[in-house]
Amino acid sequence: MILEIETDGGLSEFIMKPIDRKSRQGMTKKIALDAQGRQCTTALLTHDGICLGNGSTAELYEDIDGNSIEHGDVMQTDDNGNTLRNLPITTGRPQRPIGPIQPEELLEHTVIRAYALSRVLVAMDLNNSLVAGDIYKVAFRPRATVVDHPAYLLSNNTGIFLLQCKPALFEFIRLDQPIVLEEDLDDEDDLWDDWPQQTEVIITGGEQW
Numbered sequence: 001m002i003l004e005i006e007t008d009g010g011l012s013e014f015i016m017k018p019i020d021r022k023s024r025q026g027m028t029k030k031i032a033l034d035a036q037g038r039q040c041t042t043a044l045l046t047h048d049g050i051c052l053g054n055g056s057t058a059e060l061y062e063d064i065d066g067n068s069i070e071h072g073d074v075m076q077t078d079d080n081g082n083t084l085r086n087l088p089i090t091t092g093r094p095q096r097p098i099g100p101i102q103p104e105e106l107l108e109h110t111v112i113r114a115y116a117l118s119r120v121l122v123a124m125d126l127n128n129s130l131v132a133g134d135i136y137k138v139a140f141r142p143r144a145t146v147v148d149h150p151a152y153l154l155s156n157n158t159g160i161f162l163l164q165c166k167p168a169l170f171e172f173i174r175l176d177q178p179i180v181l182e183e184d185l186d187d188e189d190d191l192w193d194d195w196p197q198q199t200e201v202i203i204t205g206g207e208q209w
Contacts, residue, residue, distance in 0.1 A: 001142065003117060003162060005153070006094035009125030014117035016162065076146050086144040097126075097153060100134035106152050109165035117153075117160040130155040140164060 005012040032040040044052040061069040076084045129136075130153070140151035140162065151164045 001091060002120075003115075003138075003140070004092075004094040005123075005126060005138065006096050007123050007126045009123035011094055012122045012126050013120040014122075014160065014162075015120060016115040016117060019114040019116050019161075084146040086146055087141055087148055089144055090139050090141045095139045097136035097138050099136035100129065101137055101152075103135060105137075106135055106154075106163070106165070108168055109150065109152075110168050111163045111165050112149065113164040115162040115164075117162055119160070130160060138162065 001016040003014045003016050005014070034040055041054045043054065046052065061071065061074050063069055078084060134154075136153040138151045138153050139148075141148065149164050149166050151162050153160070153162055155161065
């Protein structure tokens with residue numbers, strides 16, 4: 001896959017190579033065996049005792065009437081029921097980067113994919129900026145999608161990288177950040193405050209009320 005970046009200095013091209021867990025750490029495959037030394041496979045057991053072997057199930061999309069829908073006919077909508085349109089792919093078209101951006105913007109995201117970039121052609125202005133530690137935001141969609149995950153272009157001493165991210169949905173808390181406790185009690189007095197501490201025993205006619 002080729003990433004094309006267009007800046008004032010000209011066109012830059014990079015060959016993208018995914019960085020995954022296998023390439024970083026290698027992979028060890030664990031194989032489960034039964035008592036006879038035969039390889040075990042995954043199976044599903046239904047509530048009525050039917051065993052479904054690997055490959056015996058499939059998923060499908062259905063409409064409100066229970067009719068199956070082809071995957072290509074499935075449309076995504078927002079919370080208000082408006083149809084979301086697919087954004088076009090960016091591969092094969094030079095993209096104009098945004099930036100340099102502040103590092104805090106990148107830190108507000110979590111990385112979902114990482115790519116190592118091999119230089120094919122690099123414009124001088126982009127090269128000098130990356131060497132200086134600048135970070136750029138780049139549109140990157142290898143396939144049409146309704147979700148536009150931002151991608152960030154940066155470099156370090158080992159090379160140039162593209163990080164595809166999604167917004168982080170949690171808030172960082174510093175060690176020195178004060179904790180604000182919310183008051184759970186209402187303005188009304190505690191019910192136990194109204195509980196009588198002493199009760200009178202009224203005896204009339206031999207009966208206690």
